[in-house]
Amino acid sequence: MTLLEAEHVKAYYSIRNSYVKAVDDVSLSVDRGAILGLAGESGCGKSTLVNTLMMNIRPPLRLIDGTIVLDGIKISEMSRSKLKKDVWGILVSIVPQSALNALMPTKKIVDFVKDIFHYHTDMSRAEIVSMVRKRFEELNLSPEILHLYPHELSGGMKQRVVIAISTLLNPKLLIVDEPTSALDVSTQKQVIKLLVDLHRAKIIESMVFVTHDLAILRQIADKIAIMYAGKIVEVASTDDILYTPLHPYTRGLVNAVMTPESEVRKRGITFIAGEPPNLLNPPSGCRFHPRCPYAKPICKEVEPPIIEVRDDRIVACHLVESFM
Amino acid sequence: MVILEVENLTKIYVVGLLRKKEILAVNNISFRVSEKEFISLVGESGSGKTTTARMILRLLKPTSGSIRFQGRDVWSLKKMEDLKWYWRQVHGIFQDPFASYNPLYRIDRVLNQVFNLIGDIGADRESLIREALKEVGLRPDEVLGRYPHELSGGQRQRIMVARCYLLKPRLILADEPVSMIDASTRAGVLNLFSRLRDEYGTSVIFITHDLGLAYYVSDRIMIMYRGEIVEEGSPEEVMENPQHPYTRKLREDVPLLYRKWSGF
């Protein structure tokens, strides 16, 4: 059962006379009840993709092609006003990458909350506040926080508050974009604990977690999608990605992880040579070919098709059979 | 051979105009760094790592304590030639490379400044610079001629490492030098520090909150907590047999690739 199904989605930034092909023919689905991780290098298009998945698209970004179906509704054809009224916050919420700076400094937390509810319900202010206090208690966040200003909260606390507020209306899908990248490890763990609690309590049904940190995905994701230069190159269960990565780029990412553990020490740490390509003018054929240690002449000429190597496991690489 | 000795170093910041408040940022720390040694200073945000580095780099006056480099008290150096000697030998890479560049100088100039310290080397500067940029994984034609704000955070950090490559100092203080470089290419930049050590005997004090990174790059790890060094040892000792409660918590909270946090 899928909650979200995106097919052949292209979303480009139009600048001057050309396009930044940040999301280029991506098909991806999110299962009901599942946590999907999205990983890749900075600039590969993760933030653009997840915003596109919920149709949060504004110029210069444009949806060029593709369909997106969320909970049975084709949201790729909806107007922005309809999305605002019926979809965002209710069916899907996002905690954007810059969420830590997004709170207005002159408003107390409780005022943000009132604004959100005011838009979607006709509950009275008092009812709203008592409901939110209850939710905060459920999530082990002190309700006193509601009466503080954003600058009075630490980075980790702010992130947890933003997450709690984004899920007040019990959206089916929660998207979190690099929620822990700016935090130290102990704070990271608290934020992730909150997300897991929301999921276990079924306040949210499914989640897309964006990060460049595979060790964080190990802790929570059921499945991982690997993105490179605007394309999804591999999707598999978390175990398959970490133990038997098939795409050469996935393998490069896994082998570059520096976590302090004996398996990693034994395996040794390597890195991917070169830099990610410029998406204004991406390489021909397989976009990874200039950095791929296995590249063959065909890789430069022909874009690799997406191959379903098993149920629930896809890879886009010409040589995938030789790696299995 | 010991090249840096830090003894009872303390820094108290005084903040506030009317009601003055004291912040004990670094509390009586002592340690030594040997030639060719790669030491990591690991701790959470606000634990005093940057403050320590700034005092060693002569950017911030200690409240008390001493710092000796090759036997000479760093804060007693006064003459220009002595200071130049120090800057030549001890080089800093900062947490936010944007803040440490003059925004009006192109990258060429940022790199050329290094030669003011080295003096005339009789070689072709331009080709030395190009070579250093290639070493850190940058395409010279893409970065030379551009201004710092036109580069990504990761590219700016690579430029800082390229500077070290030109200068070849005796001691590098690197404050989160790869935090903005993608994990997939980070090991390549870290190798450059090891190569400087192997080829020129450079020592490195590496500041990070990433215990994993410290585990792989360092000979010794010092754990800093609330202004104090609470634990110190080889990476294996610190990881496998942590003594201080803070180190234990840190180790439990680091996400691993092949093990889940308990309760998750």
Ligand SMILES: Nc1ncnc2c1ncn2[C@@H]1O[C@H](COP(=O)(O)OP(=O)(O)OP(=O)(O)O)[C@@H](O)[C@H]1O
């Ligand atoms: N210029 C300053 N004036 C007053 N207090 C300061 C100043 N710089 C730092 N502090 C305080 O000193 C303490 C140590 O800060 P420091 O920047 O050394 O920490 P750090 O370990 O480098 O942290 P991070 O990992 O966030 O870089 C903190 O409490 C900080 O708020």
Ligand SMILES: Nc1ncnc2c1ncn2[C@@H]1O[C@H](COP(=O)(O)OP(=O)(O)O)[C@@H](O)[C@H]1O
């Ligand atoms: N507003 C914008 N205008 C033009 N290009 C953009 C804009 N935002 C992002 N991009 C470009 O789109 C690509 C993907 O960016 P992004 O989705 O932010 O990647 P990630 O989240 O993986 O770091 C990059 O090449 C980036 O420079």
Ligand code: SF4
């Ligand atoms: S298609 Fe070719 S270049 Fe691309 S990942 Fe596979 S082997 Fe490498």
Ligand SMILES: [Mg+2]
């Ligand atoms: Mg992003």
Ligand SMILES: [Mg+2]
């Ligand atoms: Mg610091």
